[in-house]
Amino acid sequence: MTIKTSIRFDQNLEIPMRDGTKTYADVFRPAADGKYPVLMTRTPYDKSSAASRSGPLDAINAASQGYAVVIQDVRGRYSSGGEFYTFVNETDDGFDSIEWAAEQSWATGKVGMYGASYVGATQWLAAKSGAPSLAAIVPTVTASDYHEGWAWQGGAFELGFNLSWSVGSLAHGNWNNLSDQLQLGNSALENLISSKDNLKPEFLHLPLSEMQVLKNGLAPYYYDWLSHPEYDEYWQSLCIQDNHDKIQIPALNIGGWHDIFLGGTIRNFTGMQSSGANQSARDGQRLLLGPWVHGNTGTLAGSYNYGTSSSRDKENIHGRTLSFFDKWLKGDTAKEAIDKSVRIFVMGINQWRDEEEWPLARAVDTKFYLHSNGGANSLRGDGILSQVTPSDEPPDSYHYNPQFPVPTAGGGLCCDDVFMKNGVFDQRPIEQRSDVLVYSTPPLEEPLEVTGPISVTLYASTTAADTDFTAKLVDVDASGFARNLTDGIIRARFRNPRHPASFIIPGEVIEYHIDLWSTSNVFLRGHQVRIEISSSNFPRFDRNLNTGGEIGSELEFVSALQTIHHSSEFGSHVILPIVRN
Structure with a gap:
């Protein structure tokens, strides 16, 4: 990294919000007098941390290239005052913070935003505010809807993520601030650490709503997410994708094939391209997708090494981000973050x-x-996957017992590497279970590229009043290593997205659509394309207890006999977007 100019650093500058709450930011900018475009990141993860200063963008390097970089603790986090509650304050607070930055004596009046995960959410929510000084954003690995694809997916509660994130980064990470607000002592901290270090019992706790670790004001939002399984007013006011037509700025959307927010990253790109508020916003959308997991910038995705060229450093994400801002904040139209x-x-x-x-x-x-x-x-079964339309074939059946769910083995996960390692892992241990149906093509005679959205249509019946079905796409190499690519889930009562719960009739054959989001993969010669079907992926998703009771309040469970139909009448299938070279 070459430093081109001296840098000035200002710590804990006060940024007032419209309600009088005082938030604080650190600023890196060129020491020379002048006006500079602003790059802002609004984080709940400590503005003073190394990750905040050099993660998605290196603040010193950006300042050396003529930017003023503002790194702010959002309301209620670390140095900033007020009470933190996920999402709800980020639109107004984002507006106020952007306009504060634009009005500083060292600012040109143009502001860009950057950052990953929740720091991507603070960008989109601020963009929704219509802040006039916001000129461009670079949201990385983030969502388009904080209901579907953040707290819930396919009607299932994203238990592993929601709990580990809330206990770890949100509660434990912000303990000094929280303990002062709530007047909590060392015993409360010890209890929190004990739960953080022993998440498995917390995952298993029933009923979910009575889990104690986040009670007493530590994370009220966690219980609110759980009590709003449907897309109701709680979520509607926060949604990004329903407001793409009101957002007026270009965005460089960065995501990962094995990231927990892959679906939302892509939906923000496609939605803004088609519905952005003006031509500049529509034409200014870019999408960059690597083989990455949430929070890892190297070549490893779980146990799998995608090679040196796959790393974010080798792909020069920092440089691409600055090129994007050079175009939209400095007017350097020759700069492009990516060629297409x-x-x-x-x-x-x-x-x-x-x-x-x-x-x-x-x-x-x-x-x-x-x-x-x-x-x-x-x-060990006789499942086959092929393009041949099925004739009269017997269905497949298995028992789903919520007491013995199929364990999570990689995939798009966050936020605890001890209890939920994300990325790629050999799926053969999962495929040994009798409650996992396995359908594979014969070894391929030539390479097959699959690039695009993936979906599974299942015709299934169950003995339960409500249940789940899961699907996973796997690439099996010649040695048998089963590399997971993408997966999804559907909860029977929520099989019609954004509609009220609709319970099924036990024994009735129902058509289910499972969204596996997207992938880009070449199945090499000699490899097999495989689909796994089951009814649980725990603790990534909460267990469906099969009773049809209120989610979060259930204590009892029943086993269910699940039947997957594949016949001329009920042709269960996966849709793969095939690219011929």
Whole structure:
């Protein structure tokens, strides 16, 4: 890194909010007098931390290239006053913070925002405010809806993420601030640390709403998320994707194939491209997707190494981010973050590729049907995946017992590497279970590229009043290593998205659609394409107790007999977007 100029550092500058709350920020800017475009990050994770100062963007490097970098603790976090509650204050507080920065004597009046995860949420929520000085954003690994794809997915509560994030980063991470506000002593801290270090009993606790670790004001939002399983007014006022038509700024959207917010990253790009408030916003959307997990910038995704070229450093994310801001904040139209609208890492062949659009116009949605002779249970079963339309075949059945759920084995996870390691892991241990149905193609005679949105249509019946179905796409190499690519879930009562709960009739064959989000992968010659079907992925998602009771309040559970139909009448299948070279 070459420092081109002397840097001035100002610590704990006060940024007042409209209600009188005092928040604080650190500022890195060129020492020379002048006016500079502002790059702002609004974080709940400590403005003074190394991650905040050099994570998604290196503050000193950016300042050396002519930017004033403002790193702010959001309301109620670390140095800032007020009470923190997820999402609800970030629109107004974002507006006030942006306009404060734009009005400083050292600012040109143009502000860009950057950051990852919740710090991506603070960008989109601020963009929703219509702050006039906000010129561009670079949201990384973040969501488009804080109901579907953040707290909930497919009607299931994202238990592993919600609990580990709330206990760890939000409560324990902000303990000094929280303990002062709530007048809590060392015993409360010890209890919190004990729970953080022993999450498994907390995951298993029933009823979910009575778990004590976050009570007494530590994280009231956690219990509020749980009590709002439907897309109601609680979530509607916060949603980004429903407000794309009101957002007027370009965005460089950065995400990861194995990231927990992959779906939202892509939806923000596509939604803004089609519905942004003006032509500049629509034309100014960019999408960059690597083989990354949440929070890891290296080459490893779980147990799998995608190679040196896959790392964010090698891909020069910091440089691409500054190029994007150079264009939109400095008017340097020769600068582009990426050569085309979309840049993706194609797994399998492990190569970067630029594309004109997403989804790819040349990708052909192709149905691969589930087949068996009624015994697709486990890796030892007779499940087959092929493009042949099924005829009269016996269905597959398995018992789902909530007391013995299928354990989570990688995938798009956050935020505890001890209890939920994210990324890629060999799925064969999962596929040994009789409550996991396994459908595989024969070894491929030639490479097969799958790039785009993935969905599974299941025709299924159950003996329960409510239940879940899960699906996972896997690439199996010649040695048998089963590399998970993407997965999804659907809760029967919420099979119709954004509609009130609708309970099923036990025994009735129902059509379910499971969104597996997207991937880009070349299944190499000799590899197999595999789909796993089951009814749990725990603790990533809460267990459906099969009773149809109120989510979060249930204590009792029942086992369910699940039947997956694949016949001429009920052709269960996965849709794979095939790209022919």
